[in-house]
Amino acid sequence: MAKDEKDYVKLPGRAFFLFGAKRLWQGPDHLLWVESLMGQEHYRRFYYKDIQAVVLQRTKTHHYWSALWAIPVLLFGIAVLLSATTPYVSGFLTLFFLACLALNLILGPACVVYLQTAVQMQLVPLGRLKTAQRVMDKLRERIELEQGRLDVSAGPARPAGADPPPGALHAIRPERDPGPAAKVTGAAEPLNPIFHILLFSLLIAAGICRILQYGAGWIALGFLDLLFIAAGLGLAAVALVRGYHQIKGRWLGHSTWTALIFFILHGMTIYIHYIIVALRYPDLAMNQWGMLRKFVEVLMSDHPATMGIQLGSAAVSLILGLTGFLALRRK
């Protein structure tokens, strides 16, 4: 009774999230939504005979991504122009963010796509208009095979003599999903933003701290930076866990996830840096405090690579903190 695996055909488009991805596959009689997370796959099936509508709505998300990539291009581009020596790190970062900006422009306008059935309005992981239109064309063929061709000229079927209910054409507009907790209790718990406020404040403070490290040269700022990373990891995790259902799918949720990813990546960079310092100064292996002090001194040095990474992470930290506060205002 098991279905042949080769019956499934990959559809264009994929949405990424932390440690996972979502993708659509076309089966013989249903659409298969696959969420891959770490070592597991979760499936949802939408049978073609059950699909009532596919709704495509354009959004401004690609403008926000363009702004996000354009700001570092501008900052690092200015650093390249003002640099007295050959700007390897700034130049590389400028080209990297320029490539990201170009890719965003090539991918084109963003959209959200919903699948409407009799019991749900499901957001589908197709973020770009071009991809969504290709997928909708393929789906239309299969749905028409199951349900027959839609006669647009006939209009919607209604009982004889019945007037369409007021606002019927707006019924397709999806309500924002409050999350499974709200479905069970009947009301969404209000979000307590204290951890988000602390997280975004810490991001801004960490960004300022890193910039001041090079201005003032105080080694205490280097130790403070390490504490900020540790605290940031914890705060981001707590903020995500405590308010997960309230922020899922919203701008605030994306900002919090991005902050967590940033702290993880920055933490890994710091750890790799520490290993390099430990290998360079083996005589300090028995003196943990001396090793830590030497590590912070190297982290605050004028080496182009180190300086580039620290200032780059300061810029990202400030941007994330500010966008987080904007997202908090929009919640």
Place this chain on the structure above:
Amino acid sequence: MAACSACGRLLCSLCEIKLDDDTLCIHCLHSGREKRKISSLENKRTLFDTLALNLAFWPMLFVFPTLITAPAALFITLRYWKSQGSLLPRSRFRFVLAFLLAACQVGGWCFYFTRFLD
């Protein structure tokens, strides 16, 4: 009246359940779901090949955890080589890659300890 495709029990029109061109009784449907014999009802699968590859690859960045994760990756590869994978078309190259990476790591540690003991 119809017969269950799995157990042959005769079913009335109220009791029969049609699924994937088959007719099933409620017991066979429940049993098929519990024992994961009906792929149409499965909504989750564990990907042991991805798990083994993650165990073999990511700890390499931190070096020391590979002492534990490399043998774990080898065990998962050998234990679950023939297990049910994804519902989707998928080859076994992740298992092969995980095995090769983990084997190199284990070999590296054996060489290191042998040299250290000498």
